[in-house]
Amino acid sequence: MNQQQQQQQALNNPKLRKIRVSNTNGFQQTQTQTQRQRKSSSDHTSDSHRPLKRASSISYRVNTPTSYIINDNERSSSFSSLSPSTKNMILNRKKSSNNLAGKLKTKFIKPMFRSKSSLSINDEKSPTTTTTTTIKKTSPIFEIPEILNIILRYVGHDDYKRIPIESAPIRRPPMSYNHAVLIHDGNKQQADQVWSRAVSNSSEHKPKEKHSSNLYNCLLVNKLWYRLTLEKLQENIFFESDEKLSKYNNNENYSQRIKPNSIVMHKLKKTTQFQIDSIFNKSSINTINLKWLEFYICPNLLPSFNLFSINLEKLIIPGSKLLDDSNISKIVQLSPNLKHIDIRACELITDAGIYSIGDNCQKLESFNCGRHLKGQLISDISIAKVIQNNLNLKTLGLAGCGITDKIIWEIAVILGDDLERLSLNNCWKLGNSGLNLTLKNNYFKKLSVLEIRNCVNITEMESFVKFKKNQLQKGILILIETCELLEKRLKDFQINHDLEITSRIYRDVEDWLDDSLVDAVDDDNYNRFLRSRNVIAS
Amino acid sequence: MDSRPEKNTVTLKVGLIGDAQVGKTSLMVKYVENCFDEIYTQTLGVNYMERSINIKSTEITFSIWDLGGEAEFTNMLPLVASDAVAVLFMFDLSRKSTLNSVKDWYRQTRGFNRTAIPFLVGTKYDLFVDLSDDEQEEITRQAKKFARAMNAPLIFCSTSASINIQKIFKIVISKAFDLRLKIPEIGNVGEPILLYQD
Numbered sequence: 001m002n003q004q005q006q007q008q009q010a011l012n013n014p015k016l017r018k019i020r021v022s023n024t025n026g027f028q029q030t031q032t033q034t035q036r037q038r039k040s041s042s043d044h045t046s047d048s049h050r051p052l053k054r055a056s057s058i059s060y061r062v063n064t065p066t067s068y069i070i071n072d073n074e075r076s077s078s079f080s081s082l083s084p085s086t087k088n089m090i091l092n093r094k095k096s097s098n099n100l101a102g103k104l105k106t107k108f109i110k111p112m113f114r115s116k117s118s119l120s121i122n123d124e125k126s127p128t129t130t131t132t133t134t135i136k137k138t139s140p141i142f143e144i145p146e147i148l149n150i151i152l153r154y155v156g157h158d159d160y161k162r163i164p165i166e167s168a169p170i171r172r173p174p175m176s177y178n179h180a181v182l183i184h185d186g187n188k189q190q191a192d193q194v195w196s197r198a199v200s201n202s203s204e205h206k207p208k209e210k211h212s213s214n215l216y217n218c219l220l221v222n223k224l225w226y227r228l229t230l231e232k233l234q235e236n237i238f239f240e241s242d243e244k245l246s247k248y249n250n251n252e253n254y255s256q257r258i259k260p261n262s263i264v265m266h267k268l269k270k271t272t273q274f275q276i277d278s279i280f281n282k283s284s285i286n287t288i289n290l291k292w293l294e295f296y297i298c299p300n301l302l303p304s305f306n307l308f309s310i311n312l313e314k315l316i317i318p319g320s321k322l323l324d325d326s327n328i329s330k331i332v333q334l335s336p337n338l339k340h341i342d343i344r345a346c347e348l349i350t351d352a353g354i355y356s357i358g359d360n361c362q363k364l365e366s367f368n369c370g371r372h373l374k375g376q377l378i379s380d381i382s383i384a385k386v387i388q389n390n391l392n393l394k395t396l397g398l399a400g401c402g403i404t405d406k407i408i409w410e411i412a413v414i415l416g417d418d419l420e421r422l423s424l425n426n427c428w429k430l431g432n433s434g435l436n437l438t439l440k441n442n443y444f445k446k447l448s449v450l451e452i453r454n455c456v457n458i459t460e461m462e463s464f465v466k467f468k469k470n471q472l473q474k475g476i477l478i479l480i481e482t483c484e485l486l487e488k489r490l491k492d493f494q495i496n497h498d499l500e501i502t503s504r505i506y507r508d509v510e511d512w513l514d515d516s517l518v519d520a521v522d523d524d525n526y527n528r529f530l531r532s533r534n535v536i537a538s
Numbered sequence: 539m540d541s542r543p544e545k546n547t548v549t550l551k552v553g554l555i556g557d558a559q560v561g562k563t564s565l566m567v568k569y570v571e572n573c574f575d576e577i578y579t580q581t582l583g584v585n586y587m588e589r590s591i592n593i594k595s596t597e598i599t600f601s602i603w604d605l606g607g608e609a610e611f612t613n614m615l616p617l618v619a620s621d622a623v624a625v626l627f628m629f630d631l632s633r634k635s636t637l638n639s640v641k642d643w644y645r646q647t648r649g650f651n652r653t654a655i656p657f658l659v660g661t662k663y664d665l666f667v668d669l670s671d672d673e674q675e676e677i678t679r680q681a682k683k684f685a686r687a688m689n690a691p692l693i694f695c696s697t698s699a700s701i702n703i704q705k706i707f708k709i710v711i712s713k714a715f716d717l718r719l720k721i722p723e724i725g726n727v728g729e730p731i732l733l734y735q736d
Binding site for chain 1: 546548591593594595596598664667696699700701702703704705708711712715717718719720721730
């Protein structure tokens with residue numbers, strides 16, 4: 001454990017980044033790693049075999065500070081730009097002070113794990129042919145798989161951040177400039193900003209910060225490390241490009257038994273179902289730990305059915321052109337313990353599919369079947385089934401579905417206490433007898449996001465304004481997403497309502513100020529004070 | 539369910555500022571809990587109390603912040619002054635030096651909050667009346683001068699004898715809402731001064 005802590009400490013200490021390297025001939029170089037990185041990127045263009053050969057054939061003497069030199073996340077790229085032997089050396093060095101010279105060789109590193117930008121450190125010196133380097137014995141702790149496993153778990157603790165996910169904006173972009181102005185209470189400058197942002201990248205979001213894994217470096221240490229790290233890396237299988245997937249598919253090294261926690265496919269448009277099946281539809285996949293299965297906007301792909309186990313909790317397949325009623329009902333029978341289902345824009349699904357979800361799943365916390373097209377295929381009957389069987393629902397997305405005010409009452413009565421997010425955008429059948437009345441009667445106690453864009457038949461805004469105020473008083477910030485028309489109605493009502501309240505307050509306060517009873521107390525006290533002084537004086 | 543009209547709450551933050559031992563905390567406790575303690579307790583840092591007044595469907599809440607008068611607590615002045623609707627600059631009617639310090643307090647407070655309505659409040663009126671006529675005259679004259687310069691209402695009060703305590707906060711409300719008040723003014727030397735009309 002102590003070793004591990006040291007390593008962690010070293011990981012987090014940027015001061016230890018400076019490494020001093022010298023070769024046996026006494027030539028010394030001191031470089032910061034950033035310099036190295038720069039160098040390595042220029043090196044990269046040259047034949048990548050040569051530097052490796054050179055680097056592996058030379059032994060180094062390393063003067064390091066008192067602790068391990070391992071860099072943290074953001075610098076891991078510079079770390080991977082070191083030659084494998086240096087890495088090895090760094091990873092294997094012990095802390096003790098008598099270890100000033102660590103001599104290693106790296107013959108057990110196969111070229112295929114070579115970091116793509118191997119760096120030759122001694123550009124000035126031609127490579128010598130010393131192959132008689134000795135291996136500094138590493139701490140035995142790094143040879144015990146169980147302990148190594150724990151270490152790797154710590155190294156890869158934030159690995160999940162690399163999984164591609166849909167970026168969720170805090171607010172939806174406004175639908176028009178006027179809408180933006182309304183949202184920002186007439187603040188033109190703010191509205192301009194928001195609107196121009198909405199126009200410029202209406203479809204694409206900011207590219208997610210690339211997060212490279214520390215675990216990649218661990219692949220390069222030795223066979224044991226490689227095996228364990230690969231196992232660890234394959235716990236989260238994700239692809240965001242078709243090329244990577246086909247590469248993965250062609251590489252036999254990965255075909256060992258895998259036990260993934262999550263499988264995420266992100267916007268794969270060219271990959272074929274055959275490729276997917278050849279990766280996942282085989283007995284070497286153990287789905288016991290698989291909790292999260294996502295095929296995000298992969299219109300022509302479906303997850304292989306053998307991936308669905310009783311343990312699956314999260315199923316995200318928005319934008320599938322293949323998922324239909326029979327598929328989904330088969331899926332929910334295989335995985336009845338799902339907590340999250342996201343089947344947005346899966347337009348083949350109808351009431352029958354939704355009904356089978358409601359029939360089989362009872363642990364749902366979030367359910368989203370919003371769509372832009374074919375909303376009439378989903379109606380009250382199937383949604384009611386989902387609601388009645390899933391009392392823990394906190395997020396419900398019914399955008400664009402052909403639901404009516406009747407189902408709003410159902411939601412309010414059954415889920416009202418817990419529901420936090422409700423999306424009803426484009427539900428054209430909704431009118432004044434659903435949300436208005438349920439909100440007025442204080443059904444939705446925890447609701448914090450309500451989306452009612454383009455529900456143009458909702459004309460009475462009083463209950464929305466009052467609900468917003470009530471929630472604020474309870475300390476719940478509520479966001480009501482509306483379209484321009486509804487926002488206008490909402491704001492108009494709000495202004496009138498505020499005016500009314502203000503004038504009422506003024507009336508009340510004025511009455512109180514006129515009431516002389518309060519002043520009388522002070523006057524009485526003064527008179528009593530004067531009397532008591534007169535008594536003393538006389 | 540929705541038959542009773544909902545309560546409208548208005549919160550007014552009031553800061554109490556002035557030299558040590560002029561009676562800031564006493565005034566606050568007196569107004570909020572209606573009790574007075576002769577024993578002096580030094581305020582370390584900032585005190586805070588709330589009092590709500592219910593007027594029909596409106597609830598007015600005074601949140602009263604009281605800053606310790608010692609110089610070492612001046613760095614907490616922003617806490618008391620910022621967002622305050624009104625600031626009561628308080629001095630001890632029986633110690634002239636505390637009135638002179640108001641100038642400094644006022645300047646510092648304005649640095650953090652330029653919109654708060656200033657009040658000049660003289661405390662310990664019950665001790666003031668025991669001073670000689672000359673002294674009373676001098677202090678009253680000086681206080682009026684200060685109040686004019688600050689464009690602030692001037693009120694003499696006594697926490698121990700409960701004089702003008704309620705009126706102070708009534709005037710705060712009338713100034714905050716910019717509403718007219720019918721309380722008669724008192725301006726004669728020796729009387730508990732109450733000057734608030736512009």
